Amino acid sequence: MRADYIMVGGFLGAGKTTALLRLAQHLTAQGRRVALITNDQSHGLVDTALAGSRGFPVEEITGGCFCCRFDSLIQAAERLARGARPDVLLAEPVGSCTDLRATVQYPLRRMYGDHYRVAPLSVLVDPIRALRVLGLEPGKTFSDKVLYVYSKQLEEADIIVTNKCDLASREQLDRLDKALRERYPRAELFQVSAGEGTGLDPWFAALAAEQGSRAALDVDYDLYAEGEALLGWLNSTIRLSAVEPFDGNLFLLELARRICGRLAKESIEIAHLKVTLATDDEADGPGTLNLVSTAGEPAFSRILAHAVSGGEMILNLRAEAPPGVLRVAVEDALAAVAAAAGARAEVQQLECFRPSRPNPTHRILAV
C-alpha cells in the first residue's frame, strides 16, 4: 500500500499548520491514519507542539528545509511507517522555502514512487498579505528579494488556496482571485477559512488526485538565498515559574505586543510570531498566540482556562531583520513581562540566525 504524501506550502503565517490540522481531522474522520511532518531551520517548534497536543503522530525535521534534508524526510516517513503506520503523511515545509516541486515532490515520485502517492502541491496565502504583495492594496510588505521567494511559491503551486477568507471582504477576495487567475493560470484556486473550518471540502477533494507533471520552476538560487537570508529567525524555549499564579493569556499577549512594538519602531516587518505556553496543569492548554504582520493584532488560537504557576513556553519569531535585533527585542520584552507578572523566566534554549543558502539534496526538473 502506498501512503499519500500531501504537502501544503505557503509563506510564513499563511495558515499551513491550521489547515493541515483541519485536513488531519477530516481524514481521520474518514477512517484514515494520519501523521504529520513539520519542518524548520531550527528546533523547538510551536507547530510540532500543536500537532502533538492534538494527538497526531508527528515527526519534526529540523536544521534545514525538506529540500536540503531530503534524506531526513524519508527517514522520518519510514519511522512513522514503522510506528503509527499512517496511510497519509501531511507535510508542512518551512514558509520561506520554494522549489519544492523539483526538490521534494519530484524526487519522491522518481525515487520512492512505489512507497508514496504524491498529491498536488498546495500553496496557501493570507489574503491581507497577498493583496499587499501583489500590489493590489497599499501597506508595508517585505523587500523585493523576500518577495521573489513569495512569488516563486505561487508560481510552482498546483493549487493556490486563499485562506482566512473570514478576514477579507467579498470584494477583496474577488480582486485577489482575479489577479491570481491572471498571474498563475495553471493553478487551481480555492477560497477557504481553515480557522473557521469553512470552504475546505472542495480543496480536500482536489488533494485526492495525483500531482500532474508540468516542468519545475526556473529558480535563481542566488536571489532565493539572498531573499531567505533577509529573514531573521529566532526559536526559544523558556521555562516560566511563579509563586503566585499569574494570567498566562495576558502574559502571552503582552509579550507579543512588546516584541511587535519594538520591531515596529524600527520599521521591521514581522512574518510570523508564534508563542505557545504548555502549563504544568495538564488539563489546560496549551495557550497559543500568533501575530502575522507588524501592523496586525496578536490573535489567540487557544486560550488558557486557568491561572498559571509554571509551564514551558516556546517562541518562534520570523521577521525581516538581523537576528541580533530579534534577540534583543525578545529578551527585553520577556524580562519586562515576567517582572510585571511576578514570574521567573528561564531561557532554556535560544537560537537566532539567518537561514543558510538552500542546497537541495536532489533537484529533478521533470517526471
Ligand SMILES: Nc1nc2c(ncn2[C@@H]2O[C@H](COP(=O)(O)OP(=O)(O)O)[C@@H](O)[C@H]2O)c(=O)[nH]1
Ligand atoms: N482569521 C483566520 N485566522 C487564521 C486562519 N487560518 C489560520 N489563521 C491564523 O493565522 C495564524 C498563523 O497560522 P499558522 O497555521 O500557524 O500559519 P503557518 O505559519 O502557515 O503554519 C494563526 O494565528 C492562525 O490561527 C483563518 O482561516 N482565519
Ligand SMILES: [Mg+2]
Ligand atoms: Mg506552521
